[in-house]
Amino acid sequence: MSPHLHDVWFVLIAALWIGYFFLEGFDFGIGVLTKPLARDRTERRVLINTIGPVWDGNEVWLITAGGATFAAFPDWYATLFSGFYLPLLAVLVCLILRGVAFEYRHKRPEERWQRNWENVIFWCSLLPAFLWGAIFANMVRGVPIGPDKNYTGDLLDLVNPHALLGGALTLVLFTFHGAVFASLKTVGEIRTRARRYAAGLGPVAAVLAVVWLGWTQHDTGNGRSLAALLVAVVALLAALVMNRLGREGWAFALSGVAIAAAVAMLFLALFPDVMPSSLDPRWSLTAADAASSPYTLKIMTWVAAVMTPLVMAYQAWTYWVFRKRIGTQHIPEPTGH
Numbered sequence: 368m369s370p371h372l373h374d375v376w377f378v379l380i381a382a383l384w385i386g387y388f389f390l391e392g393f394d395f396g397i398g399v400l401t402k403p404l405a406r407d408r409t410e411r412r413v414l415i416n417t418i419g420p421v422w423d424g425n426e427v428w429l430i431t432a433g434g435a436t437f438a439a440f441p442d443w444y445a446t447l448f449s450g451f452y453l454p455l456l457a458v459l460v461c462l463i464l465r466g467v468a469f470e471y472r473h474k475r476p477e478e479r480w481q482r483n484w485e486n487v488i489f490w491c492s493l494l495p496a497f498l499w500g501a502i503f504a505n506m507v508r509g510v511p512i513g514p515d516k517n518y519t520g521d522l523l524d525l526v527n528p529h530a531l532l533g534g535a536l537t538l539v540l541f542t543f544h545g546a547v548f549a550s551l552k553t554v555g556e557i558r559t560r561a562r563r564y565a566a567g568l569g570p571v572a573a574v575l576a577v578v579w580l581g582w583t584q585h586d587t588g589n590g591r592s593l594a595a596l597l598v599a600v601v602a603l604l605a606a607l608v609m610n611r612l613g614r615e616g617w618a619f620a621l622s623g624v625a626i627a628a629a630v631a632m633l634f635l636a637l638f639p640d641v642m643p644s645s646l647d648p649r650w651s652l653t654a655a656d657a658a659s660s661p662y663t664l665k666i667m668t669w670v671a672a673v674m675t676p677l678v679m680a681y682q683a684w685t686y687w688v689f690r691k692r693i694g695t696q697h698i699p700e701p702t703g704h
Contacts, residue, residue: 372668373658376439377641379671380432381634385627387428388499388537392626393619394418394425396545398465398492399538401485404549404564408478409695410557411485415469417552420689422469424682426462431678438667442516442657443641450510450518450642454502454525458495465491496541497534501525504533507583507633509651512644516652529582536575540603540629543568544622547606551615554694562610565618569607576600576625580632587636587643595632599625 397418405411418425437444448455464487472484508529511520546568549561580596588596606621637643641657644650658664 372661372664373439373654374639376435376658376664376667377634377638377654380435380439381631383428383432383435384634385630387425387432388541388626388630389623390421390425390428392496392537392541392623393544393548394422395492395496396542397549398488398545399496399542400545400549400561400564401492402489404546404557404560408481412473413553413557413693413695414549415472415488416693417549419469421682421685423466424685426466427678427682429462435667435671439659439664440641440654440657441659443652446512446516446518446642446652446657447506450512450520451502451505451525453522454498458498458502461491461495493538497538499534500537501530501534503537503630503633504530504579504583506642507587507637509587509643509645511646512642512650512652513646514650516650516656519646529579532575532579532582536572536579539568539575540572540626543572543606544619544626547610547615547619547622550610551619552692554692557694558692562613562615565610566607569603569610573600573603573607576603576629580629583633583636588632589636592632592635595628595635599628599632602628 397414401411401414405414433444436447468484468487468491472481472488475481502525505525505527508527510518511524513519543565546561546565550558550565553561577600580599584593584596602621603625606618606625609615609618609621639653639655640651641654642652644652659667
């Protein structure tokens with residue numbers, strides 16, 4: 368049994384979060400864009416339909432990341448979910464309401480009914496997109512953890528300039544990612560407008576990325592995290608260029624690379640800690656200290672080796688089946704009054 372299997376699981380959990388933010392990032396972005404980008408009910412439905420077949424599959428990555436953390440690093444899970452209870456609860460409530468909104472919006476044709484559920488989709492996409500950045504910013508920066516490895520702070524300890532800037536970055540970056548995805552998945556005027564939104568959001572995301580990732584690198588980074596930071600910034604700038612050239616597939620791939628590299632940078636800066644203590648480095652939770660028993664990690668590794676390729680293959684097949692572009696001509700006229 369390798370004594371470093373807990374390091375392998377740290378990498379696997381990081382990969383799950385990368386997959387989640389890559390996929391749910393454009394998912395959240397589309398939800399945020401339903402208000403500023405779409406001009407009427409039909410266009411909002413076009414945007415919602417671009418993620419209709421895949422949004423629930425994207426959230427599987429979050430469930431798996433949470434479950435893997437619980438099983439592989441129970442102390443990390445306990446400290447994270449107790450210390451970040453309120454923001455994580457807010458994310459969970461938003462994800463529940465957002466799922467209900469996707470399913471219920473089309474159940475009745477009345478404009479008021481659909482508009483109310485569209486408001487839920489907008490706010491329950493915007494808030495998690497912001498909160499995830501704030502949560503990860505605090506996790507990497509460090510929070511008050513005492514000698515007993517328990518969180519000793521309160522909600523106000525999680526509200527700080529680093530966290531707020533991290534939340535602003537993920538919100539803008541995910542919205543940019545969503546705009547690029549919308550341009551890739553739609554036709555007609557909405558496609559052109561999505562490219563314009565991406566062109567406007569991209570520079571803002573790039574500035575925020577340089578400032579916040581640079582700040583994080585300065586405080587907790589190392590050589591490996593610096594390399595990931597550079598990849599993130601270069602990929603984001605390249606995505607902007609591809610968007611301007613109308614190469615939407617490349618723009619989407621590169622915006623995804625930027626998100627993946629940014630999340631990788633955070634985990635590289637975090638390791639070997641999983642929850643740094645801002646009170647005393649000796650009280651930080653490390654991957655080795657927070658891990659489950661070697662036997663548990665061994666069983667989990669075998670299960671992951673069998674199931675992960677199957678899940679990824681199924682999700683890839685889903686995206687392939689629903690790869691076609693859609694536009695307003697594919698949406699029937701509303702019948703409500």
